[in-house]
Amino acid sequence: MKNEYDVVVIGAGPAGSITAKTAAEKGLSVLLIEKRQEIGDPVRCAEGVSKVWLRKHIEPDHRWICADVKGSRIFAPDGTMIEMSEEIAGAEVGYVLERKIFDRALAYEAAKTGAEVIVKTRATDLIIENNFVKGVKVSHLGQSYDIKAKIVIGADGVESKVGRWAGINTAIKPVDIETCAQYLMSNTGIDQNYCYFYLGNEIAPAGYVWIFPKGNDMANVGIGILGNKSGNGKHAIDYLNDFVNDKYPDAKILEVDVGGVPVSGSIEKTVANGLMLVGDAARQSDPITGGGIINAMEAGKIAGEVAYNAISRNNVSADSLNEYEEKWRETIGREIDNSLIVKDTFTKFSDKELNSLGHSLKGVNFSSMSLLDLLYALFKANKKLLWELRVLFKTVVKYELDFEK
Amino acid sequence: MVTINVNKFKCGYCGACVSVCPAGALELVETWIEVNELCTSCGICAKICPVGAIEVKK
Ligand SMILES: Cc1cc2nc3c(=O)[nH]c(=O)nc-3n(C[C@H](O)[C@H](O)[C@H](O)COP(=O)(O)OP(=O)(O)OC[C@H]3O[C@@H](n4cnc5c(N)ncnc54)[C@H](O)[C@@H]3O)c2cc1C
Ligand code: SF4
Numbered sequence A: 001m002k003n004e005y006d007v008v009v010i011g012a013g014p015a016g017s018i019t020a021k022t023a024a025e026k027g028l029s030v031l032l033i034e035k036r037q038e039i040g041d042p043v044r045c046a047e048g049v050s051k052v053w054l055r056k057h058i059e060p061d062h063r064w065i066c067a068d069v070k071g072s073r074i075f076a077p078d079g080t081m082i083e084m085s086e087e088i089a090g091a092e093v094g095y096v097l098e099r100k101i102f103d104r105a106l107a108y109e110a111a112k113t114g115a116e117v118i119v120k121t122r123a124t125d126l127i128i129e130n131n132f133v134k135g136v137k138v139s140h141l142g143q144s145y146d147i148k149a150k151i152v153i154g155a156d157g158v159e160s161k162v163g164r165w166a167g168i169n170t171a172i173k174p175v176d177i178e179t180c181a182q183y184l185m186s187n188t189g190i191d192q193n194y195c196y197f198y199l200g201n202e203i204a205p206a207g208y209v210w211i212f213p214k215g216n217d218m219a220n221v222g223i224g225i226l227g228n229k230s231g232n233g234k235h236a237i238d239y240l241n242d243f244v245n246d247k248y249p250d251a252k253i254l255e256v257d258v259g260g261v262p263v264s265g266s267i268e269k270t271v272a273n274g275l276m277l278v279g280d281a282a283r284q285s286d287p288i289t290g291g292g293i294i295n296a297m298e299a300g301k302i303a304g305e306v307a308y309n310a311i312s313r314n315n316v317s318a319d320s321l322n323e324y325e326e327k328w329r330e331t332i333g334r335e336i337d338n339s340l341i342v343k344d345t346f347t348k349f350s351d352k353e354l355n356s357l358g359h360s361l362k363g364v365n366f367s368s369m370s371l372l373d374l375l376y377a378l379f380k381a382n383k384k385l386l387w388e389l390r391v392l393f394k395t396v397v398k399y400e401l402d403f404e405k
Numbered sequence B: 001m002v003t004i005n006v007n008k009f010k011c012g013y014c015g016a017c018v019s020v021c022p023a024g025a026l027e028l029v030e031t032w033i034e035v036n037e038l039c040t041s042c043g044i045c046a047k048i049c050p051v052g053a054i055e056v057k058k
C-alpha cells in the first residue's frame, strides 16, 4: 500500500471491482480496499442475474454459476400462477451465481489489470481540503493510515458512509428499504429450471418470497418485506420461518443470509468534488426486482471511465464528474425510475387486488414476453387499478396506446 | 451512554441498520456493529433489522 494513488476505491463488491478494473485498464494507479477479510462473504444476495447483461462485464465461468434458469413462476396470494419463460422476466432470471466466488473473481480481474487490492482494510473517513475530497483515512489491521487520491470512489454497499462523509445524505427511510432474510436450503423439491416468486401481504407485506435454484437439490429461499412493515414483533426472518415451516417442513438449512436492499429509486446526487458513489452506495438497486449486481457493474464501468476522463482533463470537480452522473441516469437510471413507479403501485395492493390481477392474465401466453410486456398485458386488462403505470409504455411504439381510463 | 443493544449472536452483520440510521451513529466494522454517542434512540434500526437483533434502551 502506497500513500498516494490516482484512484482509491472503497469496497470490493461488484461496483468497486469493476470500477477499479476499468480505471486500471485505462492506466490509472488504483487501490481497491475491502474491510472484510474474505471478499464476498457473508453473502447478502439471492444471486440472480441476467445472462445478457452479465456477459457485458465478464465471461461466464462454471466455477461461480450454480444454475441456469429458463423462466419464472409468479404466484398470486390465492395460488394463481403466471409463468414466464427465458429472456423475458428481465434482470431477475438468467444465472444463479455463487457470490462468494463471483465477487472474488471480479476482484481478481481488477488485480490482474493492475489495481492493488487490499483486504481487512476499512475506510474510516475522507480527507477533505478546501471542499475537495483529497484522499481517505483507513484502518489496516488496527493501524491508521492516510492515503491521498485524485478521486475517491465510494463503492461501500448498503452500509455506505462515504457519501455521508462528503455531505451527501444517503440515509434510507424505512419505507425505502426491503429488509430481507434468506436460507440456502436443500431438499425443497423445486424444479431447478425456474425462479419462483410468491406475492401476498400475509406472507410478505409489500414484498415477496423468492426461491432461486442453486444446483443439485439446493435453492435460495428468501423474503423481502418493506421496512415500514417490519418490527412490532415480526421481522423478515420470522416471515421466512413461517413460510418454510409451512411449505418445506422437510428441507434443510445450509446457510443464513440477511440484508437490506435500497428501493428508494435514484437519489439526488452521487458526485462531489473528487468523489463518486457507485452501486448500492449510490442506491442504484432496482426498486422492483431488488437486483443490484448488474446496475453496480454498469455504474462501476462508467465511473472508471469518467475517473480517467476527469483526471486526463485535470479537473476532478463535481462539475467534471457530473459526466458520470449524467451517463448513469441516462442508462440504468431510466430503468430504476420506471421500476420505482411499478414498486409504488404494487406495494399498495391488497391480496384481493393482487389475486384479481393474476386472474386477469388467465389465458395470456407469455412464452415470449418481457417484464414490460407482462406489465402492459396487466395494464390493458386493469387500466383503472394500474393507471399510474401508463408512463412506462408511452415511449414504446409497439404498444399502440390508448390512454383512456 | 449506550442507547441500543445489538445481540451479536443474532446479528448477521448485513449493515441494513447502518443504512437507515438517520444520525449516522452505527458502523459495521467487520463482523460486528458499533454504536456511538450520536444515537438518539429513535428505534429505526431495531425496526428494520431483518433478524430483530437490536433492542433500544429507553
Ligand atoms: C437479500 C438480498 C437479495 C438480493 N438479491 C439480488 C439478486 O438476486 N440479484 C441482484 O442483482 N442483486 C441482488 N441483491 C442486491 C445486490 O446484492 C447488491 O445490489 C450488490 O451486492 C451491490 O453491489 P455493490 O458492489 O454496490 O455493494 P456490495 O456488494 O455490498 O459491496 C460493498 C463492499 O464494500 C465493503 N465496505 C463497506 N464499507 C467499507 C469501508 N468503510 N471500507 C472498506 N470496505 C467497505 C463491504 O464489506 C462490501 O464488500 C440482493 C440483496 C439482498 C440484501
Ligand atoms: S440490521 Fe440487524 S443483522 Fe444486520 S447488521 Fe444490523 S443488527 Fe446485524
Ligand code: SF4
Binding pocket: B003, B004, B020, B021, B022, B023, B024, B025, B026, B035, B038, B039, B040, B041, B042, B043, B044, B045, B046, B056
Ligand atoms: S436508535 Fe436510531 S439513532 Fe440510534 S442507532 Fe438506531 S437508528 Fe441510529
